[in-house]
Amino acid sequence: MxxxxxxxxxxxxxxxxxxxxxxxxxxxxxxxxxxxxxxxxxxxxxxxxxxxxxxxxxxxxxxxxxxxxxxxxxxxxxxxxxxxxxxxxxxxxxxxxxxxxxxxxxxxxxxxxxxxxxxxxxxxxxxxxxxxxxxxxxxxxxxxxxxxxxxxxxxxxxxxxxxxxxxxxxxxxxxxxxxxxxxxxxxxxxxxxxxxxxxxxxxxxxxxxxxxxxxxxxxxxxxxxxxxxxxxxxxxxxxxxxxxxxxxxxxxxxxxxxxxxxxxxxxxxxxxxxxxxxxxxxxxxxxxxxxxxxxxxxxxxxxxxxxxxxxxxxxxxxxxxxxxxxxxxxxxRDNALGERLAEQVAVVHGDPVIRSDAALVIRLEPTHSPAAGSSGWGVEQLLRDAGKVVESIGLSGQTYNGPGMAKASVGEFRSEYGDDSQVVLLVRGAHRFPWQEKLIAELQTQHPDAVVVDMGVPGTDYSAFAAWIQTFGSARVCAEAAARRLLGR
Structure with a gap:
């Protein structure tokens, strides 16, 4: 027994x-x-x-x-x-x-x-x-x-x-x-x-x-x-x-x-x-x-x-x-179904195409969920693979002087690559984090020509920026759909 x-x-x-x-x-x-x-x-x-x-x-x-x-x-x-x-x-x-x-x-x-x-x-x-x-x-x-x-x-x-x-x-x-x-x-x-x-x-x-x-x-x-x-x-x-x-x-x-x-x-x-x-x-x-x-x-x-x-x-x-x-x-199996669905769901506001040779990606990190496993997400490597020079910084709620880092990074980046070099703001459910909403408002005032890629739940209106892409998720196929729009493909 x-x-x-x-x-x-x-x-x-x-x-x-x-x-x-x-x-x-x-x-x-x-x-x-x-x-x-x-x-x-x-x-x-x-x-x-x-x-x-x-x-x-x-x-x-x-x-x-x-x-x-x-x-x-x-x-x-x-x-x-x-x-x-x-x-x-x-x-x-x-x-x-x-x-x-x-x-x-x-x-x-x-x-x-x-x-x-x-x-x-x-x-x-x-x-x-x-x-x-x-x-x-x-x-x-x-x-x-x-x-x-x-x-x-x-x-x-x-x-x-x-x-x-x-x-x-x-x-x-x-x-x-x-x-x-x-x-x-x-x-x-x-x-x-x-x-x-x-x-x-x-x-x-x-x-x-x-x-x-x-x-x-x-x-x-x-x-x-x-x-x-x-x-x-x-x-x-x-x-x-x-x-x-x-x-x-x-x-x-x-x-x-x-x-x-x-x-x-x-x-x-x-x-x-x-x-x-x-x-x-x-x-x-x-x-x-x-x-x-x-x-x-x-x-x-x-x-x-x-x-x-x-x-x-x-x-x-x-x-x-x-x-x-x-x-x-x-x-x-149809491994291409995911790509087709990601293309179908993506929404573009304005003109998000990066026409400069270089881009700065400012990634605002949400609180990492243990359920999600890997915290990797975004478009940086996809843009590099397409021949763009990409620099990036990641900011979290614990980042020391995050707003100062963002402001300084844009200034330094554009002094290096020109005033027309593109800034991309990468977000995921920013409305859940007051520090992100405050920083986004500051960036919108200082750099309204930036492009926002929102890979999270809808909750913030980014229409005051030059362009805005919504993917409704951060699966790889969703990132690829965003990158194609950034590259004008």
Whole structure:
């Protein structure tokens, strides 16, 4: 009985891998019953390496689930796998063609099939009603009906390729301006509002047959006094009961401060399973030690009588269904779809063409989201590849004398290359950061001939500048669409 209990406890755990090869600690935990892994960007070198890694992990035992955060757009892991790039949800919502959304998700699914991934922790079906939401670029939009339609299409497209989808972040981050990586988001809505409209995107995903739902660390104080991750009211009474969902429920990462500040890992692990979760995402920096801590806590909770054994059994039974969909033919891949969608969604105001031989790019960095993986974004290298002389500076909220640096850089740059040399201001959701709005106002007064490339959620009017490009995301194909407009192509 003890070994079977341990197998069930390991079976609900999904740590990170941490290396682009099979770490030494992994094989014995797979043999003990570990459910699988969440793959992050640091695990991927290129397509051949990752396909080989996935094959080795799958060979360790039947039904080792490999999951990944591949939303397209700003949250992606696949751009190093053979050049695949796809705009994200905000761009798809701007286009507002559910068939194109379905096609985009299908292509993401084919790429995951080719890579050996079973389970995509996407799409984000939050509704970005709060313009300060840190997840705004990952949402289809601020209209709940639009989000619901595209959520269903995305789920259908991905799962048609043979990969399990995951609607997140239940019950929905969109009302909060807090990043759950850093603190507990507050969603102050009543139970009635939740059921009447707030949960509509999740209803749509469930109706589309979504294989899993990720529960967030949102606190909904009118419904329960603990985060959704460990709320039996939100998971069992509402999600299972009111919404009738019987698929897998996985937690968002238990290392995130949104839950870690409320309950340490062993307590959070037990309380999440008690509440109705089936799988525990341990986090991007959760490896051997956290696996052992969580497994031990679950075993002890069952042995003490606190946690019913049946709760672990039903969780493992649900997880056994994931990754079993028929795989579509990867020959149906269309790597050019992302480029076509990025071209379709891009909007240009004014004349953005850089006619000078040299350009200065001033990059205003947003707060980096751990969900996004690599923080690389922008057009600098694309302009260099086209023969432009490009200098650049990056400014963040912690940059010493950022406004002074920006002013001095433009003056020095134009003294070197001439008054007609182009200044490009690169931004991403600047309206969320008061320091950026202040600096942008100063640059607009001093250098109205600058061109703005906005790769984030719409929120600031840049029409006072000479030109303005909107890409609705920072995927590589979105940057390429902006660069083509800067180059007059």
């Amino acid at each position: 003890s070994s079977e209990l341990e197998r069930l406890a390991y079976g609900v755990l999904f740590p990170a891998l941490g290396r682009p090869r099979v770490p030494n600690w992994v094989p014995p935990r797979i043999e003990a019953g570990l459910g699988g892994f969440v793959i992050f960007g640091r695990d991927i070198v290129d397509g051949d390496q990752f396909r080989d890694l996935a094959g080795q992990l799958h060979a360790l035992r039947d039904h080792v689930l490999l999951s990944i955060d591949e939303e397209g757009g700003d949250v992606n892991r696949l751009e190093n796998l053979g050049g695949f790039s796809m705009p994200g949800n905000r761009a798809l919502g701007e286009i507002d063609d559910v068939e194109l959304t379905r096609q985009a998700a299908f292509q993401i699914g084919l790429s995951l099939v080719d890579a050996g991934v079973d389970w995509d922790l996407a799409p984000a079906v939050d509704t970005a009603v709060n313009p300060l939401s840190p997840n705004g670029i990952r949402c289809f939009g601020a209209d709940r009906d639009l989000v619901s339609r595209h959520s269903a299409a995305w789920v259908e497209g991905l799962q048609a390729a043979g990969v399990s989808a995951c609607a997140k972040h239940y019950p929905g981050h969109g009302l909060s301006g807090t990043d759950a990586h850093l603190a507990t988001p507050l969603v102050d809505v009543s139970r009635e509002e939740l059921l009447d409209s707030y949960l509509d995107p999740f209803r749509a995903a469930i109706a589309a047959g979504v294989d899993s739902i990720m529960v967030s660390h949102d606190l909904v104080p009118q419904v329960d006094d603990v985060p959704a991750t460990i709320s039996k009211v939100l998971l069992t009474d509402i999600l299972r009961g009111e919404l009738g969902y019987d698929g897998v429920v996985i937690t968002d990462a238990l290392e995130m401060y949104g839950i870690a500040d409320v309950a340490p890992l062993p307590e959070a692990a037990v309380r999440a399973i008690e509440a109705g979760a089936d799988a525990l995402c341990l986090g991007s920096w959760a490896f051997l030690d956290d696996v052992e801590i969580a497994a031990r806590a679950l075993v002890e909770a069952v042995e003490s009588g606190r946690l019913p054994l049946e709760r672990l059994q039903s969780a493992n039974e649900r997880l056994a269904r994931l990754g079993t969909r028929p795989k579509a033919d990867v020959a149906l």
